[in-house]
Amino acid sequence: MPYGDGMTARARSEERRAEIVRAALAVIAERGYRGASMAAVAERVGLTQQGLLHHFPTKDALLVAVLRERDRWDAVPDSRWRVDLLASLVEYNATRPGVVQTFSALLGESVTEGHPAREYFTERYTRVRAGMAAALRTEYGDRLPNGLTPERTAPLLVAVMDGLQYQWLLDPGSVDMPGAFRDFLRLLGEPVG
């Protein structure tokens, strides 16, 4: 049996890469993408910087892997989603400040010029808004309380989630992120169902 631990070479390699991505997530949370150094990521997994470059030939390649990991981690909502599941997602996020911090830092950086994650976030938000609108429509119908449409409510939903994350990260003791998000959902009223 190869490697003596039941792993093929390929599986072992993927495990190593996953370990690196996890370390990159942590380093980006601490210093942002521009502030994150390949050497810092390498050290965290017990490699030299050049050993790291063997797995990810450039810094951008590592970022791509990080963003891909996020896509696996939280699936984009679509019409099958229920809005109250979002509340659970926010609650779960409140237990994972590290991950939240990583992507909040990346989102903030991404609005700067030529940032490698800019296109990713632009497309992601387009998809997320569309998915949210679809979810709202299946749950509330074409008309939300207060005369809003699902399409006009979706950006607000996304904005509240993101904005609360920044306030919560800066001052966790002063902001009840899940509670505030539930407050917002209450503003939307009860679904017709």
Added chain:
Amino acid sequence: MPYGDGMTARARSEERRAEIVRAALAVIAERGYRGASMAAVAERVGLTQQGLLHHFPTKDALLVAVLRERDRWDAVPDSRWRVDLLASLVEYNATRPGVVQTFSALLGESVTEGHPAREYFTERYTRVRAGMAAALRTEYGDRLPNGLTPERTAPLLVAVMDGLQYQWLLDPGSVDMPGAFRDFLRLLGEPVG
């Protein structure tokens, strides 16, 4: 008359510093704070990096001046504010993408460890939330529609403003920031006045 242009030496110096701060705002908008280099700011005002260091001895000192400038630029709301003035502020912001981008980038960076603007933003949001709550109370009284209190609504108001800015910066053509913000205000219902 000194300087032949009616300016004292002190006024001339302050003008120069203001010019530098303006350049720093632009560079930070393009590259964030960590990505902004003193040399880039200096070049934009026609100085060498060392000439810039004469006016601001460290990079952090320049950042402090930038943040102070913001405090002059948009005053924190208090109980004398009216909520519909916020809509005007958002509308105004939509005409100044550069400034919005600067502070959105800074906010994103500020959640990383040891960021020099972290304390600034933490305190600022505490003040802003308190001011918003006071403004909401004078306008809506102790109870908002849907049973919310001013204190619980304020974080949502701030979150919507910030979150919409990110979506708008990433894809201005797809997000109507002022319109979406007015939609949110409509969710709050009509003030009792």
Added chain:
DNA sequence: ACGGTCACCTGTCGATCGGTAGGTTTCGTT
């Protein structure tokens, strides 16, 4: 047993970073 691929290393590079040291010029004050 062997050839080859994979994982990782040492060594090094040029660019850029923020910051220091120490001039020199400009200009208002006296």
Added chain:
DNA sequence: AACGAAACCTACCGATCGACAGGTGACCGT
């Protein structure tokens, strides 16, 4: 005219950045 301070410069520093080149050893399939 003389002085001093402010403004800005050249020159340089050590550290750090991402990345390239070229090796070495372990482990795989054959």
